[in-house]
Amino acid sequence: MSCCGTKPAAAIGAPVAAAAAAAAGAPTTGIQMGDDAAVKASVQNYYGEVLATSDDLKTSACCTAVAPPPLVRQALAKVPDEVLEKYYGCGSPLPMGIEGLRVLDLGSGSGRDCYVAAALVGERGSVTGVDMTQAQLAVARKHAEVYCTQALGYSAANMRFVEGQIEDLAAAGIQDSSVDLVISNCVINLSPDKAAVLREVHRVLAEGGEMFFSDVYCDRRLPDQVRKHPVLLGECLGGALYVQDFIRLCRTAGFQDPRALSTSEIEVRDPELQSLLGEARFFSITYRLFKLAGVETTCEDYGQACRYQGTIPGHPHSYTLDDHHTFAAGKWYEVCGSTAAMVGDSWLGKHFEVIGDRSRHFGLFECGPAPAAAPTPSGGACAPGGACC
Ligand SMILES: C[S@@+](CC[C@H](N)C(=O)[O-])C[C@H]1O[C@@H](n2cnc3c(N)ncnc32)[C@H](O)[C@@H]1O
Structure with a gap:
């Protein structure tokens, strides 16, 4: 896995931001907040066009700092290189003991976590990845059949990738109470409507199911100029929720007692970004949300x-x-x-x-x-x- 590190200041400044914003149809000063479509277009452009591999990331926010557990490392050894190269996750959102479960990955990207989950759930389980970016979906789909049937030795693929918006999983064909485990890795921060995402997760989970996911959070509410910055948004910092607001959103969606499993601080060492972000501190946190009465x-x-x-x-x-x-x-x-x-x-x-x-x-x-x-x-x-x- 590549450790992304922090790129020189020049890589973070106006040219990349301007390119991202212009391609997203947004003014180069930033994304028009309140316009969910512009936020999504900017994110789609970032993951579909601006980034080619995880080496192109400008900060270490979308990088996993902690080594995955041994069983995940074993499974990763069989995952195709092209899938691994486009991995932009910030945690390890896969619990152990999930054999036979129906797993849904929100913002599955090139599919790394789905490929690992397909091995962990076994042939009786199933994995669905949802993502809105065609270029990422294409990589995820390209290797799925051969990986499942040859690397894992299954009689048929137990994994599929669906184009869709995580705020509207119904439109992507995900039925009520049809999922045992929702996973997600560094994605919810990118959504302009996080309340809708959590509502949808609650709808699709079966009673006793769980959302186990890693994402980026902040120790405060971020000002507009940070949230509007296309590169900060794409790098999973601009859209990071104040952790207390996240807990409130969970409760409104029906997850009364969000449990944090692990927390690690994200270091932003680039001076240009630091001056934009001020005193704000960012954390990669893995949370567990159980759907249980x-x-x-x-x-x-x-x-x-x-x-x-x-x-x-x-x-x-x-x-x-x-x-x-x-x-x-x-x-x-x-x-x-x-x-x-x-x-x-x-x-x-x-x-x-x-x-x-x-x-x-x-x-x-x-x-x-x-x-x-x-x-x-x-x-x-x-x-x-x-x-x-
Ligand atoms: C930081 S990448 C993480 C990808 C993947 N989870 C991984 O660990 O490599 C974010 C992904 O989420 C997808 N995404 C962001 N917002 C989305 C939304 N509202 N609906 C669907 N996909 C979204 C992007 O297209 C991108 O592939």
């Missing part, structure tokens, strides 16, 4: 406990649900109602035992104080160091 906005105590069975591939000794819950295999843990639902009633349920129900309520679940570290990504009331950890 039993998940609440606060951690409530029903006297429940769970035990991980050690059965998820790659996690024989312990399983990390989020940044404040790691369960050693074979050991019982007291958990709040939302955590009990996440491990007991979701697709993870076959790997956990849960005891207790909600017939008695004992008040708020005891949690310790949140750590001081920015950007306090977890939406839930359960905090690291608390009783549920």
Whole structure:
């Protein structure tokens, strides 16, 4: 995988921005905000025309800093080079233990994560990638059949790529409750209507399904001139949501307790970009959003406990649900109602035992104080160091 690094200032300035904006039909000073079509055209142009490979990225925002888990690395070894060269992700949005699941990748690009998911779900599972950029879809589609039948040895491809907008998955033919796992890697920040994306994700997920995804977030609301800048937008910085606004959007869409799994800060070292961005700090965060009726906005105590069975591939000794819950295999843990639902009633349920129900309520679940570290990504009331950890 290429580590993109930071390009010299000259590469980031007006010529590229002007080219991107002009080709998108936007004025060279920036994209007309409020015009969703102009934002999408600018993004499409960036990923279809401006970038040829991940080496052309101007910042390290669309680069994965953390090494993927061993099973993902094994799967990556079989993925065609052309697919890998056009990878622009910022995280590792693939949980383990997903055999047999129906996976949907939002903004699948050249398809890297879909190719890995196709291996992890096995022949009984299926993977659909949705993207709006023809050039990216063409690469993803080109190798799909041969990869599935020859590299993976399946009788037929279990992976397909659909042209569509992630704000309107119905138009792309994705039915209600038809997906077990939605993944996405460095894409939602590019959408001009993030609320619509989350609403659509909630619609297409089956009860007990999950959105597991990596994206770029900011520690504040960004000013217009940053959000309008075509290169900053294309590089996944301009459209980054203030993390607290993201949590509010999740709750409105029906995901009451967003759980952060991992957070890493994105360094912007280029002086020209730094001066545009000011004090703003950016983070790549992997979030987990469960579609479960039993998940609440606060951690409530029903006297429940769970035990991980050690059965998820790659996690024989312990399983990390989020940044404040790691369960050693074979050991019982007291958990709040939302955590009990996440491990007991979701697709993870076959790997956990849960005891207790909600017939008695004992008040708020005891949690310790949140750590001081920015950007306090977890939406839930359960905090690291608390009783549920
Ligand atoms: C940063 S790239 C990431 C691609 C891929 N997930 C990866 O990790 O390589 C963003 C991708 O999202 C797609 N995209 C951005 N906004 C979109 C939208 N509103 N609807 C559909 N696709 C979108 C772009 O076409 C591009 O391929």
